[in-house]
Amino acid sequence: QVQLQESGPGLVKPSETLSLTCSVSGLSVSEVYFWGWLRQPPGRGLEWLGNIYPSGRSAYNPSLKSRVTFSLDTSKNQFSLKLTSVSAAETAFYYCARGVSAAAFDYWGQGMLVTVSS
Amino acid sequence: QSALTQPASISGSPGQSITISCTGSNSDLGSYNFVSWYQQHPDKAPKLIICDVATRPSGISNRFSGSKSGNTASLTISGLQPEDEADYYCSSYSTDGSYVFGSGTAVAVL
Numbered sequence: 170q171v172q173l174q175e176s177g178p179g180l181v182k183p184s185e186t187l188s189l190t191c192s193v194s195g196l197s198v199s200e201v202y203f204w205g206w207l208r209q210p211p212g213r214g215l216e217w218l219g220n221i222y223p224s225g226r227s228a229y230n231p232s233l234k235s236r237v238t239f240s241l242d243t244s245k246n247q248f249s250l251k252l253t254s255v256s257a258a259e260t261a262f263y264y265c266a267r268g269v270s271a272a273a274f275d276y277w278g279q280g281m282l283v284t285v286s287s
Numbered sequence: 288q289s290a291l292t293q294p295a296s297i298s299g300s301p302g303q304s305i306t307i308s309c310t311g312s313n314s315d316l317g318s319y320n321f322v323s324w325y326q327q328h329p330d331k332a333p334k335l336i337i338c339d340v341a342t343r344p345s346g347i348s349n350r351f352s353g354s355k356s357g358n359t360a361s362l363t364i365s366g367l368q369p370e371d372e373a374d375y376y377c378s379s380y381s382t383d384g385s386y387v388f389g390s391g392t393a394v395a396v397l
Contacts, residue, residue, distance in 0.1 A: 217388065270321060272321050272322070
């Protein structure tokens with residue numbers, strides 16, 4: 170059974186760095202598909218943050234490009250997100266997911282609410 | 288502001304068919320056949336129901352169908368059922384390499 174699970178601090182102070190990890194079971198992060206991060210402010214729509222590929226190459230949303238970094242840890246079957254200089258407007262549910270085609274994610278984590286507040 | 292435009296809400300009676308539109312531009316829907324649709328129930332993660340314009344992933348009911356014409360994509364739900372009541376989002380690949388989403392449509396089954 171395929172499962173993705175986000176983990177990390179649920180509260181981050183403004184201007185600090187948001188760090189999340191996605192643990193994957195039932196699939197290898199080294200396989201041919203790719204892995205994505207998305208977010209959704211409470212009560213609002215979805216936003217794609219970017220993808221990381223089995224090669225370790227990443228593609229980022231241009232609106233975040235200077236602040237976001239993804240990494241892949243094949244030994245732990247995990248991938249991670251770091252987003253620097255966060256603001257309160259970035260309070261959201263953060264999801265990790267598996268990508269199977271452009272803009273298509275078929276397996277999702279349950280989502281993790283990260284609140285940006287002092 | 289979302290890159291793709293969807294109606295805020297649509298309603299229908301059980302058994303009816305409804306169609307949700309998703310309007311973009313030449314930079315996204317008009318240039319690529321990478322269009323996906325997601326269903327999201329309250330407090331749940333989104334669920335992929337259509338990818339690549341009209342492909343249903345394994346396990347998705349054939350009551351869901353997708354299409355595209357020009358800069359507009361559509362999701363049709365046939366034989367509407369109570370469990371179809373949810374939010375629906377479209378998404379597309381864009382020329383800058385990003386994925387853009389619609390604003391979401393709340394479907395009510397009356």
